[in-house]
Amino acid sequence: MFSLYAVGTLFGSAYLVYQYIIFPLFLSPLSKIPPAHWSVPSSARWINSHRLNGKTGLSATLSAHNRLGPIVRLSPDEISVASIDGLRKIYSGGFEKDESYVQEFTNYGTVNLVSMLGNREHGMQKRMISHVYSKSYIQNSGDGKRAWEILVGRLLEVLYKAEGAAFDAYGLNQGIGADFMSAYLFGLENATDFMRDTETRTRISQCYRKKFKRLPGEAGATETVESFVLDLCRAAARTTERDIDSETGTSPVVYAQLSSQMSKRFSTPSPENKELLVASEMFDQFTASIETSRISLTYMEWELSRRPSLQQSLRQELLTLSPPIQVGESQLPDPKSIDSLPLLNAILKETLRLYTPSPATLTRITPPVGTTIEGYFIPGNIVIGTSGGCMHQNSSVFPEPQEFKPERWLTEDEEKRKEMNRWFWAFGSGGRMCIGSHYAIHMLKLSIAAIYSNFETEIVDDEGIEQEDAFLAGPVGEKLVLRFRALASRSDQEQT
Ligand code: HEM
Numbered sequence: 235m236f237s238l239y240a241v242g243t244l245f246g247s248a249y250l251v252y253q254y255i256i257f258p259l260f261l262s263p264l265s266k267i268p269p270a271h272w273s274v275p276s277s278a279r280w281i282n283s284h285r286l287n288g289k290t291g292l293s294a295t296l297s298a299h300n301r302l303g304p305i306v307r308l309s310p311d312e313i314s315v316a317s318i319d320g321l322r323k324i325y326s327g328g329f330e331k332d333e334s335y336v337q338e339f340t341n342y343g344t345v346n347l348v349s350m351l352g353n354r355e356h357g358m359q360k361r362m363i364s365h366v367y368s369k370s371y372i373q374n375s376g377d378g379k380r381a382w383e384i385l386v387g388r389l390l391e392v393l394y395k396a397e398g399a400a401f402d403a404y405g406l407n408q409g410i411g412a413d414f415m416s417a418y419l420f421g422l423e424n425a426t427d428f429m430r431d432t433e434t435r436t437r438i439s440q441c442y443r444k445k446f447k448r449l450p451g452e453a454g455a456t457e458t459v460e461s462f463v464l465d466l467c468r469a470a471a472r473t474t475e476r477d478i479d480s481e482t483g484t485s486p487v488v489y490a491q492l493s494s495q496m497s498k499r500f501s502t503p504s505p506e507n508k509e510l511l512v513a514s515e516m517f518d519q520f521t522a523s524i525e526t527s528r529i530s531l532t533y534m535e536w537e538l539s540r541r542p543s544l545q546q547s548l549r550q551e552l553l554t555l556s557p558p559i560q561v562g563e564s565q566l567p568d569p570k571s572i573d574s575l576p577l578l579n580a581i582l583k584e585t586l587r588l589y590t591p592s593p594a595t596l597t598r599i600t601p602p603v604g605t606t607i608e609g610y611f612i613p614g615n616i617v618i619g620t621s622g623g624c625m626h627q628n629s630s631v632f633p634e635p636q637e638f639k640p641e642r643w644l645t646e647d648e649e650k651r652k653e654m655n656r657w658f659w660a661f662g663s664g665g666r667m668c669i670g671s672h673y674a675i676h677m678l679k680l681s682i683a684a685i686y687s688n689f690e691t692e693i694v695d696d697e698g699i700e701q702e703d704a705f706l707a708g709p710v711g712e713k714l715v716l717r718f719r720a721l722a723s724r725s726d727q728e729q730t
Pocket of ligand 1: 527
């Protein structure tokens with residue numbers, strides 16, 4: 235006779251075999267999807283082992299795609315896709331974000347565009363500010379134009395001071411991202427001055443580092459950066475209430491727009507609530523700009539510094555700008571003319587392809603009815619996503635994908651360009667696509683145009699330049715030391 239214990243053990247074992255072997259390996263609809271590792275149908279241990287200490291598991295995921303094709307299973311309930319079909323279904327199909335975004339990107343205890351889960355609420359909030367981030371608004375913005383003229387002047391001033399010396403471009407690039415963005419968010423007179431004020435830049439930057447890398451002191455650091463941005467919002471609120479002195483100030487374009495839209499949408503929230511709703515959004519946009527811009531600028535400068543002939547060709551192209559970008563020239567060329575420079579555009583695009591600032595998987599959840607991608611049915615409530623890091627490494631779209639080749643974007647073959655653009659995913663796509671993409675592109679092109687119209691650069695120290703495996707992937711060594719050599723002396727420039 236079997237004892238009760240033996241029967242229990244038998245049933246227990248049978249259940250475990252069914253749950254962890256038979257169902258995931260043979261019966262689950264996901265069992266047909268190629269597994270990245272033999273263990274993934276029954277355990278998340280393999281992918282988690284690649285995601286320790288803030289790592290994203292990108293290279294393990296990419297190598298699985300290279301071996302197994304456009305769709306792979308990473309864990310019992312996580313799928314990675316690297317295909318156009320996947321992009322369309324996941325990101326343009328309105329799949330919602332998962333809880334991890336709320337935990338990572340909520341500021342002041344208040345959600346924002348990045349951390350909101352519901353598509354409806356998200357869509358309403360995005361519409362409040364999307365027009366001030368449209369390409370035509372940015373290119374025609376009088377406030378933007380006045381701010382950029384002053385900021386480009388400051389950038390050149392800093393570089394002339396550093397002329398000929400070993401200089402950490404990575405630090406300055408953080409300042410560029412902060413100052414150009416905060417002028418548009420909060421108005422020039424309230425904006426950061428991180429390109430020149432290196433002390434405040436370093437202090438705030440260390441707090442950001444602690445916050446995002448979850449280092450000891452994270453809570454205090456979060457408090458410091460939140461209160462820093464809240465002060466910028468309060469200053470912008472005061473500017474919005476009075477006339478702006480056009481000599482020193484510009485309107486806080488984004489703050490003013492969001493704040494007035496919030497007042498219209500919510501007739502009842504208390505002033506404190508409204509303040510935090512707006513501040514949470516401003517915090518994210520400011521932060522999104524700082525790191526992504528600094529990564530993009532740094533890798534552009536690094537690649538240009540390694541290629542004097544590419545610098546030379548870029549300079550020839552920049553000479554066609556009118557007026558030229560130089561010290562003593564108070565006006566900048568029309569943003570549209572900077573935007574339409576083919577080589578500058580190709581260098582930026584290739585940088586964003588190869589050194590995608592945010593290259594990891596941007597996860598979503600499949601809807602309750604499930605979906606079919608690349609011919610595989612995927613049930614509801616499964617974590618799914620793709621990444622710029624995988625999309626940009628497809629060798630049939632981007633031959634020699636690990637090589638920096640700006641010329642690929644200059645091909646005369648229009649069909650090829652269209653294909654590459656479909657696979658280009660540095661800013662995401664669909665309803666959750668980066669709201670700041672046009673601002674970022676303008677700010678990055680303008681900064682590189684200003685630098686290489688006036689200087690040539692060479693590498694002094696690029697140790698640790700390889701990209702970190704992190705959600706925001708800057709150089710492992712957190713530095714890029716360059717030498718900036720002026721093409722003409724500053725006084726010569728001022729006289730012309
Ligand atoms: C090179 C520069 C930048 C890159 C590569 C970049 C990349 C991205 C990517 C990939 C996403 C999509 C995230 C997802 O789908 O989960 C995103 C979203 C976002 N980005 Fe950017 N970004 C850049 C600059 C900026 C700037 C300057 C801003 C400032 C406004 C900004 C603000 C945002 C916001 C608010 C979102 C969330 C949009 C939404 O969910 O509706 N980004 N960005």
